[in-house]
Amino acid sequence: xxxxxxxxxxxxxxxxxxxxxxxxxxxxxxxxxxxxxxxxxxxxxxxxxxxxxxxxxxxxxxxxxxxxxxxxxxxxxxxxxxxxxxxxxxxxxxxxxxxxxxxxxxxxxxxxxxxxxxxxxxxxxxxxxxxxxxxxxxxxxxxxxxxxxxxxxxxxxxxxxxxxxxxxxxxxxxxxxxxxxxxxxxxxxxxxxxxxxxxxxxxxxxxxxxxxxxxxxxxxxxxxxxxxxxxxxxxxxxxxxxxxxxxxxxxxxxxxxxxxxxxxxxxxxxxxxxxxxxxxxxxxxxxxxxxxxxxxxxxxxxxxxxxxxxxxxxxxxxxxxxxxxxxxxxxxxxxxxxxxxxxxx
Amino acid sequence: xxxxxxxxxxxxxxxxxxxxxxxxxxxxxxxxxxxxxxxxxxxxxxxxxxxxxxxxxxxxxxxxxxxxxxxxxxxxxxxxxxxxxxxxxxxxxxxxxxxxxxxxxxxxxxxxxxxxxxxxxxxxxxxxxxxxxxxxxxxxxxxxxxxxxxxxxxxxxxxxxxxxxxxxxxxxxxxxxxxxxxxxxxxxxxxxxxxxxxxxxxxxxxxxxxxxxxxxxxxxxxxxxxxxxxxxxxxxxxxxxxxxxxxxxxxxxxxxxxxxxxxxxxxxxxxxxxxxxxxxxxxxxxxxxxxxxxxxxxxxxxxxxxxxxxxxxxxxxxxxxxxxxxxxxxxxxxxxxxxxxxxxx
DNA sequence: TTGATTTATTGGAACGTTCCATTTATAGCG
DNA sequence: CGCTATAAATGGAACGTTCCAATAAATCAA
Numbered sequence: 174x175x176x177x178x179x180x181x182x183x184x185x186x187x188x189x190x191x192x193x194x195x196x197x198x199x200x201x202x203x204x205x206x207x208x209x210x211x212x213x214x215x216x217x218x219x220x221x222x223x224x225x226x227x228x229x230x231x232x233x234x235x236x237x238x239x240x241x242x243x244x245x246x247x248x249x250x251x252x253x254x255x256x257x258x259x260x261x262x263x264x265x266x267x268x269x270x271x272x273x274x275x276x277x278x279x280x281x282x283x284x285x286x287x288x289x290x291x292x293x294x295x296x297x298x299x300x301x302x303x304x305x306x307x308x309x310x311x312x313x314x315x316x317x318x319x320x321x322x323x324x325x326x327x328x329x330x331x332x333x334x335x336x337x338x339x340x341x342x343x344x345x346x347x348x349x350x351x352x353x354x355x356x357x358x359x360x361x362x363x364x365x366x367x368x369x370x371x372x373x374x375x376x377x378x379x380x381x382x383x384x385x386x387x388x389x390x391x392x393x394x395x396x397x398x399x400x401x402x403x404x405x406x407x408x409x410x411x412x413x414x415x416x417x418x419x420x421x422x423x424x425x426x427x428x429x430x431x432x433x434x435x436x437x438x439x440x441x442x443x444x445x446x447x448x449x450x451x452x453x454x455x456x457x458x459x460x461x462x463x464x465x466x467x468x469x470x471x472x473x474x475x476x477x478x479x480x481x482x483x484x485x486x487x488x489x490x491x492x493x494x495x496x497x498x499x500x501x502x503x504x505x506x507x508x509x510x511x512x513x514x515x516x517x518x
Numbered sequence: 519x520x521x522x523x524x525x526x527x528x529x530x531x532x533x534x535x536x537x538x539x540x541x542x543x544x545x546x547x548x549x550x551x552x553x554x555x556x557x558x559x560x561x562x563x564x565x566x567x568x569x570x571x572x573x574x575x576x577x578x579x580x581x582x583x584x585x586x587x588x589x590x591x592x593x594x595x596x597x598x599x600x601x602x603x604x605x606x607x608x609x610x611x612x613x614x615x616x617x618x619x620x621x622x623x624x625x626x627x628x629x630x631x632x633x634x635x636x637x638x639x640x641x642x643x644x645x646x647x648x649x650x651x652x653x654x655x656x657x658x659x660x661x662x663x664x665x666x667x668x669x670x671x672x673x674x675x676x677x678x679x680x681x682x683x684x685x686x687x688x689x690x691x692x693x694x695x696x697x698x699x700x701x702x703x704x705x706x707x708x709x710x711x712x713x714x715x716x717x718x719x720x721x722x723x724x725x726x727x728x729x730x731x732x733x734x735x736x737x738x739x740x741x742x743x744x745x746x747x748x749x750x751x752x753x754x755x756x757x758x759x760x761x762x763x764x765x766x767x768x769x770x771x772x773x774x775x776x777x778x779x780x781x782x783x784x785x786x787x788x789x790x791x792x793x794x795x796x797x798x799x800x801x802x803x804x805x806x807x808x809x810x811x812x813x814x815x816x817x818x819x820x821x822x823x824x825x826x827x828x829x830x831x832x833x834x835x836x837x838x839x840x841x842x843x844x845x846x847x848x849x850x851x852x853x854x855x856x857x858x859x860x861x862x863x
Numbered sequence: 864t865t866g867a868t869t870t871a872t873t874g875g876a877a878c879g880t881t882c883c884a885t886t887t888a889t890a891g892c893g
Numbered sequence: 894c895g896c897t898a899t900a901a902a903t904g905g906a907a908c909g910t911t912c913c914a915a916t917a918a919a920t921c922a923a
Binding site (some may be wrong): 179222224225226227228229231232239247248250253254256257260264269270271272273274276281284285288290291292293312315316400429433436456459461 | 524567569570571572573574576577584592593595598599601602605609614615616617618619621626629630633635636637638657660661745774778781801804806
Binding site (some may be wrong): 536537538539540543550551552555574576577578579 | 870871872873874875877878879880
């Protein structure tokens with residue numbers, strides 16, 4: 174069955190005894206062709222082992238059916254889940270999403286973006302790599318390609334953003350810690366080249382201020398957004414003269430690191446030191462102790478982003494409204510038992 | 519700068535006052551053009567906001583520079599890491615890998631494969647979805663497209679495979695358990711529609727036989743390859759009249775589930791029941807207790823698979839040798855302290 | 864100076880599809 | 894039967910590249 178050179182619609186046409194135009198029509202499921210002819214053509218398609226050449230088709234057609242998803246870190250389950258959420262909606266829209274990983278590397282991101290454009294994608298959903306320069310997306314904008322940012326945003330950019338309410342999430346978590354009786358609070362992990370960092374830290378700061386924690390009683394330790402980073406943060410915090418008794422972590426990975434480091438020092442997370450995570454990845458509920466975390470519904474946000482993209486493509490616009498997803502503090506065991514009544518200040 | 523319709527090499531040619539052929543040459547970095555001309559052309563390219571149309575180019579060129587990676591479950595960090603390993607080598611080869619997720623769904627896989635082919639990929643690395651029918655890849659083979667399987671294989675297929683030595687890994691882990699003094703062993707999780715399952719179970723069985731564990735003292739419980747599956751496996755095993763005292767789990771997720779379920783019953787993993795995982799995902803070392811697991815170096819296998827693919831493309835063949843990666847049992851705390859001396863049968 | 868050689872540049876055909884404008888076949892109607 | 898209306902199928906141009914063969918310009922040898 175396998176012919177030497179790859180088959181084209183002309184081969185099919187010859188095989189079926191019709192014209193290439195007819196074959197093209199069949200391929201597109203046009204209702205203009207007689208059913209029997211269609212059957213005949215479809216058989217020929219099978220026989221010659223034909224593979225549709227989308228590149229050739231796109232030469233004439235307005236736009237392709239592929240959209241690109243550019244993810245900063247696929248090994249982070251948080252982003253992987255978001256990607257899967259997006260895939261779900263694209264699939265049911267007959268669109269094939271191609272995923273590319275930038276591994277948090279702006280240079281790689283540039284390459285990937287370029288390649289995706291050359292491939293003729295209809296749109297791009299991007300979770301920008303840390304350290305992305307503001308100009309990195311200008312090219313895309315100037316071409317009029319629909320782009321939406323997911324999870325992360327860039328400092329100054331007109332590109333629509335789908336992201337969780339980081340500010341509120343941090344506020345909620347911080348308030349929880351304070352309500353538990355803690356008076357010296359820390360914010361662990363993350364770095365200021367991420368807009369998300371400022372949002373979360375902002376929520377933390379505002380909650381402290383609003384609920385009567387003096388600024389000098391809060392400590393902020395930047396660090397890698399990984400377990401390793403969390404370990405480091407805890408070390409430096411506990412080395413201070415007046416160490417904190419609780420920490421809001423930039424994300425769950427940092428929180429896991431903090432808990433690990435606590436154990437290594439013989440301290441029990443929850444009882445001796447309270448920790449709250451952010452993102453609520455699946456592992457959070459399975460940890461010992463189970464991690465209290467701010468749930469952001471990454472899959473849901475992914476779906477949302479995909480829907481926005483679909484609408485943008487459909488209405489051939491490059492603008493859309495931002496969407497800030499609801500967050501929700503899920504309280505588990507990593508902040509210890511409720512002390513509200515016992516020790517008010 | 520942004521022109522209304524998208525710019526083509528003819529626009530560049532006009533802008534730079536040269537012919538389209540010259541522009542094409544510049545685009546390909548040919549050494550035939552005078553440096554000053556090249557500079558002039560490159561400036562024009564910037565000015566008109568040109569985006570290279572790879573689809574059009576591929577119409578003439580032999581083959582594209584994109585290869586597809588089809589992954590059965592991106593949310594599993596094990597596969598995500600493998601994907602990242604592949605990416606690393608493709609990147610340095612100037613190839614852009616597009617990742618597609620099948621979510622363990624053969625139908626979705628079929629669509630994804632089709633789409634990737636239509637896109638004109640130069641090759642495909644696939645970790646097949648569970649339940650893939652043997653015929654699913656015949657089309658690809660007949661077109662002469664290089665394909666390699668990673669991590670998983672199909673029952674009857676001539677497609678080269680890059681996978682860990684599952685048999686040996688299971689053997690090692692089982693021997694470890696037996697050496698620890700366990701005499702009633704279980705194999706938890708996985709299902710028989712996966713070739714990997716048979717390999718790992720085979721290793722388990724052989725080790726038992728070789729080391730004097732009677733078949734009636736081994737119990738095998740199939741189940742989902744997830745935490746949930748692990749929980750279920752443990753429940754059914756402990757409900758038996760003579761329950762096992764140790765288990766080799768199909769993968770780490772199952773092992774985590776088993777440990778969770780043990781705790782929930784007031785049993786301490788390691789002390790009261792030994793558990794070994796498979797894959798050695800990053801979480802394994804951070805768990806409480808740290809999980810003993812068979813390390814398979816997923817990133818390394820990913821790199822290997824990518825190299826094989828590169829070579830296949832280069833030598834335009836569709837065949838290559840299988841590669842079975844070394845495995846390595848990393849012993850941690852989930853099998854309890856060493857009892858070798860104490861209680862020999 | 865002339866022809867040969869090398870260096871730069873160029874026009875045109877080809878790649879595999881879509882889509883418009885036509886043509887051809889079929890049916891409907893008085 | 895001739896005419897129009899409808900249905901089905903078709904040829905050809907166009908899409909944006911690459912690459913070959915050809916040309917034009919510059920250099921060299923004699």
